[in-house]
Amino acid sequence: MSSGNRQLYFQGFMYFALAPLVGFAIMAPVANPRAMLSLHLATWLAGAIACAAAAAWPHLKLSPRATSLAQRGLVVGLWIGFAIGLLNALSGAATMFAGGGSHQAAWVEPAMGALQLGITVTLIPALITIAVGLGKGE
Numbered sequence: 441m442s443s444g445n446r447q448l449y450f451q452g453f454m455y456f457a458l459a460p461l462v463g464f465a466i467m468a469p470v471a472n473p474r475a476m477l478s479l480h481l482a483t484w485l486a487g488a489i490a491c492a493a494a495a496a497w498p499h500l501k502l503s504p505r506a507t508s509l510a511q512r513g514l515v516v517g518l519w520i521g522f523a524i525g526l527l528n529a530l531s532g533a534a535t536m537f538a539g540g541g542s543h544q545a546a547w548v549e550p551a552m553g554a555l556q557l558g559i560t561v562t563l564i565p566a567l568i569t570i571a572v573g574l575g576k577g578e
Contacts, residue, residue: 455487517563
């Protein structure tokens with residue numbers, strides 16, 4: 441097993457271990473319990489995405505540099521996604537989409553924007569690179 445897919449399996453199972461802990465926190469007094477439920481489910485999904493990428497890893501036809509960038513982008517992007525969900529749950533940032541207005545601290549909106557930009561420049565290119573690497577013929 442290469443170090444690339446071993447690292448992705450490790451990250452995937454870290455998410456699988458984290459998901460039940462986030463699930464326990466659904467009942468905690470957080471600003472947005474529904475966002476915590478979303479984070480719980482998204483954490484399970486992130487683990488599945490990382491493990492699926494690890495299973496596909498041996499079949500990629502990419503340069504070593506592109507492979508490394510795809511792996512790092514995937515790992516960083518998934519953790520940024522977790523941070524977005526956690527910030528939503530703890531700050532109540534998602535409540536502005538429910539029509540109740542925004543009631544979070546002033547720093548939350550710029551932080552959320554920075555995290556969303558971070559996920560855009562890491563996760564999306566990594567997933568596209570993996571798809572291209574799988575689409576190349578033998």
